[in-house]
Amino acid sequence: MSGMKITSFSVHDIRFPTNVTGDGTDAMNKECDYSAAYIVIKTSGELQGQGMTFTIGRGNEICCFAIEQVAKRIVGMDVETIFGDMGAFFEFLTMDPQHRWLGPEKGVIALATAAVSNAIWDMMAKSRKKPLWKLICDFTPEEFVKCCAWKYISDAITKEEALELLRAKESGKKAREEEVIKRGYPAYTTSAGWLGYSDEKVKRLVLEGLAEGFNHFKLKVGADPEDDLRRGLLIRSLIDDPANRPKDKVIDPKTIAGKNASATGCVLMVDANQVWDVPQAIEYMKKLEPIKPWFIEEPTAPDDCVGHAAIRKALKPYGIGVATGEHSHNRMNFKQLLQLDAIDVCQIDSCRTSGVNEILTILLMAAKFGVPVCPHSGGVGLCEYTIHLSLIDYIAVSGDMDRNVLEFVDHLHENFLYPCSINADGRYNVPLNPNEGYSIEMYPKSMEEFAFPNGAYWVKAARGGAATEAQHRLAGQAVH
Amino acid sequence: MSGMKITSFSVHDIRFPTNVTGDGTDAMNKECDYSAAYIVIKTSGELQGQGMTFTIGRGNEICCFAIEQVAKRIVGMDVETIFGDMGAFFEFLTMDPQHRWLGPEKGVIALATAAVSNAIWDMMAKSRKKPLWKLICDFTPEEFVKCCAWKYISDAITKEEALELLRAKESGKKAREEEVIKRGYPAYTTSAGWLGYSDEKVKRLVLEGLAEGFNHFKLKVGADPEDDLRRGLLIRSLIDDPANRPKDKVIDPKTIAGKNASATGCVLMVDANQVWDVPQAIEYMKKLEPIKPWFIEEPTAPDDCVGHAAIRKALKPYGIGVATGEHSHNRMNFKQLLQLDAIDVCQIDSCRTSGVNEILTILLMAAKFGVPVCPHSGGVGLCEYTIHLSLIDYIAVSGDMDRNVLEFVDHLHENFLYPCSINADGRYNVPLNPNEGYSIEMYPKSMEEFAFPNGAYWVKAARGGAATEAQHRLAGQAVH
Numbered sequence: 034m035s036g037m038k039i040t041s042f043s044v045h046d047i048r049f050p051t052n053v054t055g056d057g058t059d060a061m062n063k064e065c066d067y068s069a070a071y072i073v074i075k076t077s078g079e080l081q082g083q084g085m086t087f088t089i090g091r092g093n094e095i096c097c098f099a100i101e102q103v104a105k106r107i108v109g110m111d112v113e114t115i116f117g118d119m120g121a122f123f124e125f126l127t128m129d130p131q132h133r134w135l136g137p138e139k140g141v142i143a144l145a146t147a148a149v150s151n152a153i154w155d156m157m158a159k160s161r162k163k164p165l166w167k168l169i170c171d172f173t174p175e176e177f178v179k180c181c182a183w184k185y186i187s188d189a190i191t192k193e194e195a196l197e198l199l200r201a202k203e204s205g206k207k208a209r210e211e212e213v214i215k216r217g218y219p220a221y222t223t224s225a226g227w228l229g230y231s232d233e234k235v236k237r238l239v240l241e242g243l244a245e246g247f248n249h250f251k252l253k254v255g256a257d258p259e260d261d262l263r264r265g266l267l268i269r270s271l272i273d274d275p276a277n278r279p280k281d282k283v284i285d286p287k288t289i290a291g292k293n294a295s296a297t298g299c300v301l302m303v304d305a306n307q308v309w310d311v312p313q314a315i316e317y318m319k320k321l322e323p324i325k326p327w328f329i330e331e332p333t334a335p336d337d338c339v340g341h342a343a344i345r346k347a348l349k350p351y352g353i354g355v356a357t358g359e360h361s362h363n364r365m366n367f368k369q370l371l372q373l374d375a376i377d378v379c380q381i382d383s384c385r386t387s388g389v390n391e392i393l394t395i396l397l398m399a400a401k402f403g404v405p406v407c408p409h410s411g412g413v414g415l416c417e418y419t420i421h422l423s424l425i426d427y428i429a430v431s432g433d434m435d436r437n438v439l440e441f442v443d444h445l446h447e448n449f450l451y452p453c454s455i456n457a458d459g460r461y462n463v464p465l466n467p468n469e470g471y472s473i474e475m476y477p478k479s480m481e482e483f484a485f486p487n488g489a490y491w492v493k494a495a496r497g498g499a500a501t502e503a504q505h506r507l508a509g510q511a512v513h
Numbered sequence: 514m515s516g517m518k519i520t521s522f523s524v525h526d527i528r529f530p531t532n533v534t535g536d537g538t539d540a541m542n543k544e545c546d547y548s549a550a551y552i553v554i555k556t557s558g559e560l561q562g563q564g565m566t567f568t569i570g571r572g573n574e575i576c577c578f579a580i581e582q583v584a585k586r587i588v589g590m591d592v593e594t595i596f597g598d599m600g601a602f603f604e605f606l607t608m609d610p611q612h613r614w615l616g617p618e619k620g621v622i623a624l625a626t627a628a629v630s631n632a633i634w635d636m637m638a639k640s641r642k643k644p645l646w647k648l649i650c651d652f653t654p655e656e657f658v659k660c661c662a663w664k665y666i667s668d669a670i671t672k673e674e675a676l677e678l679l680r681a682k683e684s685g686k687k688a689r690e691e692e693v694i695k696r697g698y699p700a701y702t703t704s705a706g707w708l709g710y711s712d713e714k715v716k717r718l719v720l721e722g723l724a725e726g727f728n729h730f731k732l733k734v735g736a737d738p739e740d741d742l743r744r745g746l747l748i749r750s751l752i753d754d755p756a757n758r759p760k761d762k763v764i765d766p767k768t769i770a771g772k773n774a775s776a777t778g779c780v781l782m783v784d785a786n787q788v789w790d791v792p793q794a795i796e797y798m799k800k801l802e803p804i805k806p807w808f809i810e811e812p813t814a815p816d817d818c819v820g821h822a823a824i825r826k827a828l829k830p831y832g833i834g835v836a837t838g839e840h841s842h843n844r845m846n847f848k849q850l851l852q853l854d855a856i857d858v859c860q861i862d863s864c865r866t867s868g869v870n871e872i873l874t875i876l877l878m879a880a881k882f883g884v885p886v887c888p889h890s891g892g893v894g895l896c897e898y899t900i901h902l903s904l905i906d907y908i909a910v911s912g913d914m915d916r917n918v919l920e921f922v923d924h925l926h927e928n929f930l931y932p933c934s935i936n937a938d939g940r941y942n943v944p945l946n947p948n949e950g951y952s953i954e955m956y957p958k959s960m961e962e963f964a965f966p967n968g969a970y971w972v973k974a975a976r977g978g979a980a981t982e983a984q985h986r987l988a989g990q991a992v993h
Contacts, residue, residue: 064610091582091611095621098578102571130544131571137787137815137840140620141575185814188791188823307617311668334665335617336845338818339852343668360617365816372819 037078037112042104045071046097047475048090048485049413049445050494065089067413067445068485070096070144071475072104074152076112080160083474084152086144086384087412093485099145103132107149116157119180123390126150127182139362143387150388151418155470162467166424169393170206174199177429181394182364182387189368195397202432209428217460218423219288219434220441221249221302223411225268228253232267239271246282246459248272248289248299249438251330255305258320265301265324272299282458287435292327293352304330307360311340315347328354328377335360341375356380359409363387367395371402382409383418389471392422400431410440416453417446417472420461448479517558517592522584525551526577527955528570528965529893529925530974545569547893547925548965550576550624551955552584554632556592560640563954564632566624566864567892573965579625583612587629596637599660603870606630607662619842623867630868631898635950642947646904649873650686654679657909661874662844662867669848675877682912689908697940698903699768699914700921701729701782703891705748708733712747719751726762726939728752728769728779729918731810735785738800745781745804752779762938767915772807773832784810787840791820795827808834808857815840821855836860839889843867847875851882862889863898869951872902880911890920896933897926897952900941928959 048068070093074082086096103126107115115122126146127138135142158165169177174196183192222245225238242250250268254261271277273295284298292300303326309317314332321329329348333340335357345355354377361367363386370376379399381392399406406426408419419439427434439461446452451469454462464472482489528548550573554562566576583606587595595602606626607618615622638645649657654676663672702725705718722730732748734741751757753775764778772780783806789797794812801809809828813820815837825835834857841847843866850856859879861872879886886906888899899919907914919941926932931949934942944952962969 065614089611089614091609092615092622095575095579095582095615099575099621102575129571131569134545134569135572135575135624136620139816139842140616140622141579142572142620144615185790185817185820187793188820310665313667334845336619336816336843337665337849339849340665340668340845362619363816365814365820369817369819 042074044097046485047483068093082152082156084148086148099141103145103149146387154389159470164464165471166421170428182391214463217456219438221438222247223251226252251302254303255308293325307331322351328356330356338369342373364394379404379406380409396426396430405436411442413445450474522554524577526965527963548573562632562636564628566628579621580628583625583629626867634869639950644944645951646901650908662871694943697936699918701918702727703731706732731782734783735788773805787811794824802831808836810836818849822853844874859884859886860889876906876910885916891922893925930954
């Protein structure tokens with residue numbers, strides 16, 4: 034592949050009409066069409082890279098436009114030179130003074146950089162005939178550290194500390210890889226707990242989840258405390274009842290330690306999607322003490338590390354932890370959350386920070402601070418991405434998957450060539466196809482049908498054909 | 514004006530070729546063409562609003578594209594309904610779930626929102642026949658508070674506290690307005706201290722600054738400590754020498770209290786433009802103790818409130834303060850800087866947070882925490898904008914301009930209908946034209962000549978006509 038160059042790229046605005054059913058809402062995001070700002074990077078050889086960032090509809094075109102501007106800078110570059118120093122490539126993308134001015138390292142320019150960076154990682158993994166997680170887990174500690182984003186975080190972790198941490202995990206990597214391939218990676222479901230659902234529907238979905246082997250459930254809260262308490266108690270009554278728990282689904286006690294689990298081994302989490310100010314969050318959550326959640330997710334603005342620390346401290350006597358990160362925009366934000374003891378769970382997002390390199394850095398910081406990583410997932414493409422990140426965390430970085438649990442939502446996977454999947458114990462299967470890269474390649478048919486605004490679906494919808502087959506297929510699919 | 518609607522808008526990518534001279538560089542931004550992503554909002558009447566956000570070149574087209582998407586949402590709205598509740602309008606702009614996803618409230622979507630929001634404020638001020646500062650200073654405390662951005666900050670300041678603070682300043686407003694109109698608002702110059710300048714040029718520019726009445730000078734640092742120390746000592750030797758200080762320029766001792774001023778009343782500041790990690794910043798700045806700077810500006814990543822707090826604490830024994838804010842993306846970031854005692858000086862930017870409403874909130878928080886506000890300025894249009902913000906701070910909020918000082922750079926003002934200006938004491942004149950709004954209206958000729966890429970200047974430059982008249986005019990103009 035010597036001399037192979039990046040020759041061109043195409044950017045695609047792909048939107049799935051998840052808004053049509055009217056459900057799938059949380060306290061902040063009341064309407065949304067799950068969307069991908071998607072890039073295909075082409076080379077002078079056969080090799081291609083696919084990458085995307087995720088939005089919830091309008092604004093996806095801004096990300097697409099920004100992706101074009103970022104990608105222009107890499108056309109003509111030598112592919113193996115990029116692969117030879119992915120850390121330098123990340124710096125090339127993020128430290129360009131003029132593009133950096135638009136963030137720095139946050140918002141649209143970071144979302145766009147993530148799409149491009151993820152596509153290059155996808156390309157590298159495919160060129161090495163390994164899924165992304167395997168490519169990175171096979172790195173030596175030195176190679177791993179060379180790929181990370183190091184600027185601005187040395188007061189939290191140094192390269193030397195990272196090397197030490199990775200070296201300590203080297204000898205166990207093979208065994209952990211074998212174990213997770215056999216057992217799968219722990220997952221949880223948000224399917225049951227949307228704000229708009231009737232009690233009847235919540236009940237049905239919780240029972241289905243239990244039957245499928247899930248033992249972690251998430252409830253959206255924040256619109257009305259009485260309502261949340263009632264729905265929370267309903268879910269608790271279902272998951273606490275041994276009769277509802279299949280006998281053949283075994284729960285390792287380690288996986289529920291410190292999570293306010295019931296005797297049946299089931300765990301409840303709640304998610305406010307940033308609706309509260311800090312004092313509001315504290316008062317509201319005290320009222321939800323009876324439902325014993327493991328954590329409150331996104332209680333306030335994602336930037337507010339000081340606020341999260343205050344909430345965590347105030348809720349500690351009530352046995353309620355704090356989780357955030359899906360809207361944390363970069364490693365500096367995660368650094369502060371960790372330095373201030375603001376979180377019990379670190380919820381990285383695969384599309385929001387500037388790509389895999391920065392994620393690796395955050396995994397290292399979380400491991401050093403002893404905080405479990407439970408990535409944000411769902412949407413479109415996020416589950417495909419995040420299983421790779423959780424595997425890297427388990428096999429190469431933290432060495433622990435008992436504390437962790439990766440969000441799973443069963444929708445839109447049919448659009449991907451290598452969709453993620455869940456085993457009979459309610460755990461993620463490990464992606465193993467040597468051609469799948471970062472697992473984000475979409476079927477051309479899906480890309481065409483849902484291209485916005487000129488794909489077949491949207492043209493039909495614009496003509497008033499709202500309740501199409503596609504919409505029926507998507508009914509009940511929702512925002513995370 | 515009853516019934517007047519917003520009917521349309523135009524967006525303009527305007528770039529000034531400030532990069533051609535090769536100077537005007539700092540440790541982070543080594544190339545830049547000062548650029549405006551500019552919007553003109555039109556109504557069904559005569560009234561128009563002008564607004565812009567600022568970038569340093571490439572990427573300006575992303576902001577322009579985003580401004581179009583944000584502005585689309587306001588076409589058809591009733592003008593007086595907007596003016597009647599500017600707080601609700603700000604919420605309409607920033608709390609749209611789909612656009613919010615792209616930040617939230619940061620990066621390109623915030624830069625674009627600032628341009629649109631600023632244009633509406635400009636429009637409102639023009640409709641009331643007052644410059645923006647006067648419009649807002651004439652608000653009652655209740656009207657002022659109604660315009661602010663309140664979400665996510667009640668752990669730092671409540672509406673009630675803000676009302677109390679504003680009411681306490683009511684009786685002195687008239688006297689302060691008269692005083693500042695008479696004396697002007699304190700300014701400082703960054704013109705002398707660019708990294709790329711020879712010692713000879715630095716010396717000439719410092720002496721010129723002293724002659725013009727300036728007594729605050731800023732030096733860019735961060736490339737090499739030996740070099741910075743030498744240049745800093747050179748500047749100190751010039752500003753500390755009474756012979757260089759014009760006898761007729763009187764300095765009020767209050768304006769230099771706590772600023773490491775020399776016996777001549779001159780103050781030196783240094784600016785690193787985010788080049789360091791936290792431990793690096795501390796070590797580097799200890800070496801610059803001999804030049805006795807008032808503060809180090811932007812020592813590290815703008816998001817890192819914890820890091821700034823650590824740097825401030827470490828440098829306190831050396832008598833060096835910390836300033837930041839020009840890249841702080843929203844009120845939550847400023848809130849944390851204040852809560853963590855991380856800054857001695859709060860450097861708001863007129864284009865980076867989501868517009869005037871959010872600035873008002875930050876002014877209130879800074880006043881409550883007792884931190885002086887010294888806006889970031891320079892670039893293109895920033896000085897025109899920021900004098901309004903400093904006047905609001907002085908007249909209506911903090912009631913203090915002795916501690917403050919507003920950045921001034923003498924370039925690109927000729928492109929504006931109502932350019933800012935400096936009086937004989939080196940202080941900003943107060944904008945007084947009842948038609949100038951937020952003072953950001955550009956001459957059509959400038960907008961045409963520097964439109965990118967099809968304006969006359971850029972067409973000529975693309976044909977190889979690099980050293981045009983415009984470039985010569987711009988020679989020596991630089992990045993802030």
